[in-house]
Every structure is written in C-alpha cells, then in structure tokens.
Amino acid sequence: xxxxxxxxxxxxxxxxxxxxxxxxxxxxxxxxxxxxxxxxxxxxxxxxxxxxxxxxxxxxxxxxxxxxxxxxxxxxxxxxxxxxxxxxxxxxxxxxxxxxxxxxxxxxxxxxxxxxxxxxxxxxxxxxxxxxxxxxxxxxxxxxxxxxxxxxxxxxxxxxxxxxxxxxxxx
Amino acid sequence: xxxxxxxxxxxxxxxxxxxxxxxxxxxxxxxxxxxxxxxxxxxxxxxxxxxxxxxxxxxxxxxxxxxxxxxxxxxxxxxxxxxxxxxxxxxxxxxxxxxxxxxxxxxxxxxxxxxxxxxxxxxxxxxxxxxxxxxxxxxxxxxxxxxxxxxxxxxxxxxxxxxxxxxxxxxxxxxxxxxxxxxx
Numbered sequence: 001x002x003x004x005x006x007x008x009x010x011x012x013x014x015x016x017x018x019x020x021x022x023x024x025x026x027x028x029x030x031x032x033x034x035x036x037x038x039x040x041x042x043x044x045x046x047x048x049x050x051x052x053x054x055x056x057x058x059x060x061x062x063x064x065x066x067x068x069x070x071x072x073x074x075x076x077x078x079x080x081x082x083x084x085x086x087x088x089x090x091x092x093x094x095x096x097x098x099x100x101x102x103x104x105x106x107x108x109x110x111x112x113x114x115x116x117x118x119x120x121x122x123x124x125x126x127x128x129x130x131x132x133x134x135x136x137x138x139x140x141x142x143x144x145x146x147x148x149x150x151x152x153x154x155x156x157x158x159x160x161x162x163x164x165x166x167x168x169x170x171x
Numbered sequence: 172x173x174x175x176x177x178x179x180x181x182x183x184x185x186x187x188x189x190x191x192x193x194x195x196x197x198x199x200x201x202x203x204x205x206x207x208x209x210x211x212x213x214x215x216x217x218x219x220x221x222x223x224x225x226x227x228x229x230x231x232x233x234x235x236x237x238x239x240x241x242x243x244x245x246x247x248x249x250x251x252x253x254x255x256x257x258x259x260x261x262x263x264x265x266x267x268x269x270x271x272x273x274x275x276x277x278x279x280x281x282x283x284x285x286x287x288x289x290x291x292x293x294x295x296x297x298x299x300x301x302x303x304x305x306x307x308x309x310x311x312x313x314x315x316x317x318x319x320x321x322x323x324x325x326x327x328x329x330x331x332x333x334x335x336x337x338x339x340x341x342x343x344x345x346x347x348x349x350x351x352x353x354x355x
Contacts, residue, residue, distance in 0.1 A: 011337035042344035049293040050312035052286070058201040062215045066193045069226050070186060
C-alpha cells in the first residue's frame with residue numbers, strides 16, 4: 001500500500017472499521033513507515049482535541065430572543081398585512097399593468113443593443129414635434145396680427161360711416 | 172417528550188410548546204453555529220435566524236420524518252448559505268475559552284499544556300477548512316453524530332461523508348504538524 005492509500009484509510013483504521021486483512025496491511029505499513037505513523041499520532045491527537053471541545057451555554061438574552069420569535073413574527077405580520085392588502089387591491093391592477101408596460105418600454109429604450117439609435121430617433125421625433133408646435137404658434141401669432149388689422153379697419157370704416165351720415169343730415 | 176405533539180401545539184399557536192422546542196434545541200443549534208463561525212456574536216445572530224426560519228417552516232414539516240435531522244439540515248443550509256452569501260470568513264476565531272480548557276486538565280501540568288495547545292490549534296485550524304468540510308467535522312466529531320446521521324443531515328452518500336471526515340481530520344492534523352515544525 002502507498003502512503004496516499006494509507007492516508008485515506010487512517011480514520012477507518014482508528015475507528016476499527018476496516019476488514020481484518022486491510023487492517024493488518026495498514027498496521028504493517030505503519031510499523032515500517034515513520035511518516036505515516038506520525039500522521040496517525042497527529043490524527044489521534046486531533047480527534048481527541050475535537051472530542052474535548054465542550055458545549056457552550058447560550059446566553060439568557062439569546063434564549064429570551066428565541067422565546068419571543070412567535071411574537072416577532074406576529075408583529076411583522078401585523079405591519080405587513082395592511083400593506084400587502086393595499087397593494088393587492090384589484091383597483092390597482094390597471095396601474096401595475098401600466099407600470100409594467102412602461103418599464104418594459106423603458107428597459108427596451110435603455111438596454112436594447114441599438115438603444116442609441118432608438119434614443120436618437122426619439123429625440124428627432126421629439127424635436128420635430130416641438131418645431132411643429134412652434135410653427136403653429138408663429139402662424140397663430142401672424143393670424144392674430146391680421147385679425148387686429150381687419151378689426152381696426154372695420155372700426156375705422158364704421159366710424160367713417162357715422163361721419164358720412166351726419167354730413168348728409170346737415171345738407 | 173412527544174415531539175410531534177409539541178410541534179402540533181406550536182402550529183396551533185401555543186407559546187409554551189414553542190418554548191419547549193427552543194429549550195430542547197437552542198443549545199445544539201447555538202453550538203453548531205459557534206463551532207462553525209468561531210464567534211459567539213455571530214453564533215447568536217445565526218441561531219436567532221435559524222429559529223425564525225424554523226418558525227416559518229414548521230407548517231411544512233412532514234411529521235413522518237426525523238425532526239432533529241430536519242432541523243439540523245435547516246440550520247446547516249442556513250449557515251453555509253449565509254457563509255457563502257456574505258463571505259463571512261474571519262481571519263481569526265474567538266479565543267478558545269480558557270475556563271473550559273481548565274476543566275480538561277489531564278495527567279498533570281505538562282499534559283494539560285499539550286492538550287491545551289492542540290485544542291487551540293485545532294480550534295483555529297477549523298477556519299482553514301472549507302464550509303462543507305467544516306460542517307462535516309462539526310457534525311461528526313464535535314456534535315458526536317454517527318456517519319449515518321451526518322449523511323442524512325447533509326443529504327450525501329455515506330462513503331462521501333466518511334471520506335470528507337477523513338480529509339478534514341487530516342487537514343487539521345497537518346495544522347498540528349505544521350505548528351510543531353514538520354516531522355518532529
């Protein structure tokens with residue numbers, strides 16, 4: 001047997017779990033190999049040290065905390081329940097659906113491989129829209145001026161009509 | 172004590188049944204967490220978390236199963252998951268409790284010193300083991316479980332458990348050899 005194989009069998013050898021033939025083989029190797037015999041001694045020392053580790057008593061504070069677990073869970077439930085009930089109201093379902101659609105659209109815009117192109121397109125469309133609105137405003141401004149001119153002319157002609165009427169009366 | 176009856180009462184909301192369950196298992200879980208983490212504070216936190224989980228998981232417990240093994244599996248999973256999630260690996264464990272070492276004085280002061288040194292080295296050496304190795308050695312050598320029980324708790328084949336225990340012990344033995352200067 002090689003030293004590697006002996007290493008694999010050392011715990012079983014210590015615990016008496018080997019078959020008689022294998023046990024004799026390991027014992028013979030240990031008698032002839034000081035390195036493996038030394039390892040066996042260290043292994044014995046290790047298992048003794050491990051077996052001698054005592055159990056530690058949990059502190060009274062810990063025990064009190066453990067006794068209070070049901071109470072803590074119940075308190076958490078008391079706080080959690082109303083929030084959960086509010087969030088799961090059927091009336092909020094369309095809101096969640098709208099948010100979901102919004103998030104999907106947003107994630108598409110932000111994380112799509114060609115997101116830059118998409119954003120650029122959105123920006124172009126947005127600026128086009130703004131331009132169109134500005135044009136409408138400008139046109140509306142011009143129209144306003146024309147209406148003012150027409151109404152001023154109309155008032156002027158109306159006044160002139162009065163002057164003419166009074167002139168006819170004098171005659 | 173009829174554990175199944177205690178669990179049934181717990182599920183019905185009995186505080187005294189819960190306290191019975193805590194009294195029965197708190198020490199075992201706390202020691203498991205302490206031996207695994209090497210820190211009393213960490214062990215207290217983890218014990219609290221395990222019992223919180225236990226309280227939530229009790230309705231899912233199948234009464235036909237071994238409750239102790241089921242609880243130890245739950246504790247083991249929590250300890251290893253938390254260890255991996257938080258990478259909580261201290262470079263140093265708490266100092267080995269001197270008062271406890273004093274109780275185990277052997278054949279005289281010299282023997283006691285050797286034992287104390289070995290215990291301290293092995294205690295610190297536990298940190299060198301991987302989480303899986305540490306857990307297997309804790310269950311087998313520190314908690315004194317049989318190989319079969321360890322295999323049930325860890326849900327591993329018996330042969331794998333035996334081989335892991337042997338490798339873990341060898342690693343700890345090598346810590347002793349390293350400290351004492353090779354093949355002295």
